Amino acid sequence: MNRAGAIKPESDQILDRPMGDNDGIDFEIIELLFFAYRDFISDPDAILDTSGFGRAHHRVVHFVNREPGLTVAALLDTLKITKQSLARVLKQLIDSGYIAQVAGPEDRRQRRLFPTDRGRELALALARPQSRRIANALEGMDENGRTAVTTFLSGMINPGAHRPEEDHSEINEGRDQ
C-alpha cells in the first residue's frame, strides 16, 4: 500500500449512484431512526460523563426505578445482556449507593433491586432531558399524530419481547448462560 492508502480504484466494479429510490426500501426512516436515537441518547450521556457512569449504568438505574424490587434475572431479560456484563455496572451502582439489594421475601435466593433516593434522583435527572426532547418533537401534534407515534414505536418491537409490566409468568429461556 502507498503511504496514504490506495489512490486508484483497483479496477473493481465501483458504483457511483446513491442507494435508494430504486428499491422499495425505506431509507428515510432507517436514517431518521439512527439520527434520532443518536441524539436522544446524547442528552443523558452528557450528564453521565459528570458522574463517571456510562450508558450501561443508565439503563440499569432506569429500569430499577421503573420497577423497584425486580430481580436480577428480570433485569437481565429486559436488557438482553449476560449476568457477567451486568455484574460490573450493578456492583458500581450498589457500592456508590444508587441501588440497594434485598433478599426476596418468598425466595431468599433472589436479590431484589431497589433504588435509593440518590438512585431515584439520578434516574429522574437522566430522563428529564429525554422527555423534554420528546415533548418538543411532539409539539403541535394532535392526538391522532401522537397515537400514530406510539403505535409505530410499539410496532417496531419484537412481539415476544420482555418489557416491564408485561408477561411475568413464563419460565426462563436462555441468555442466562
Add this chain to the structure above:
Amino acid sequence: MNRAGAIKPESDQILDRPMGDNDGIDFEIIELLFFAYRDFISDPDAILDTSGFGRAHHRVVHFVNREPGLTVAALLDTLKITKQSLARVLKQLIDSGYIAQVAGPEDRRQRRLFPTDRGRELALALARPQSRRIANALEGMDENGRTAVTTFLSGMINPGAHRPEEDHSEINEGRDQ
C-alpha cells in the same frame, strides 16, 4: 461483604414505588424508543455476525452507499466518531472489497469513498429486514399517521446535525482532532 453480596439494605433510604405517573416525564416513549431501537438494530446484527463485521461496519457501508463519493471528513461528521476509530473498520471494508477509495477529482488529498457491487449488496441486505420491520410497524396507518411518525423522528434530531444531503458548505468545527 458476604459471599453473595449484601443481603440486607444498608439502612439506606429505599424506594419501592415505581417512577413515573407522578412527574411530568414521558417514560412510555422513552422506553418505547429503547426497545424499538434495540430490536431494530438486532436484524442487521444477525446478518453481520455471519460476515464477521459489526455495527460500526454497518454504519459505514450504509452511508457510503447512500452518498457514494463522500469524503472521509464528511463520513466522520455524520458518524460523530474520531478518524482513528473509523480507520479500523474502514480498512477492513476496503481490504475485503466492500468499499473503494478514489482520489478526489478537484482536491486530490481527499479519499472519496464508493461502494463496490459487493458493498452495495451488503448494504441492501442489511437494510431489507429493517425496512420490512418499518413497513410492518406502519401497516394500516393512514397518510397523516405516517407523516406524524416522520415529523416526530425528525423533531428528535439535533437542529445543527449533519445529515446526508444537507449543508455541505460550512467550515469544519471540531471532532477531527
Add this chain to the structure above:
DNA sequence: CAAATATGTCAGCTATGTTGACATAATTTG
C-alpha cells in the same frame, strides 16, 4: 438428600470508542 435454581465471581477475549502524537501529500496563502 439430590437436583435444580438464582446469583456471584474469576479470567480472558472482542468490538468499538477515546486521546495524543506524528507523518505525508496536496492545497492555499502571504
Add this chain to the structure above:
DNA sequence: CAAATTATGTCAACATAGCTGACATATTTG
C-alpha cells in the same frame, strides 16, 4: 516560491461494555 493549512493515515495506549467458559454458594424443590 516558501510557509502554513488541510485531508488523511498511522502508531500506541487506554476505557467501556459487551461476550464465553468455568466454578462457587445459598436456597428451594422433587
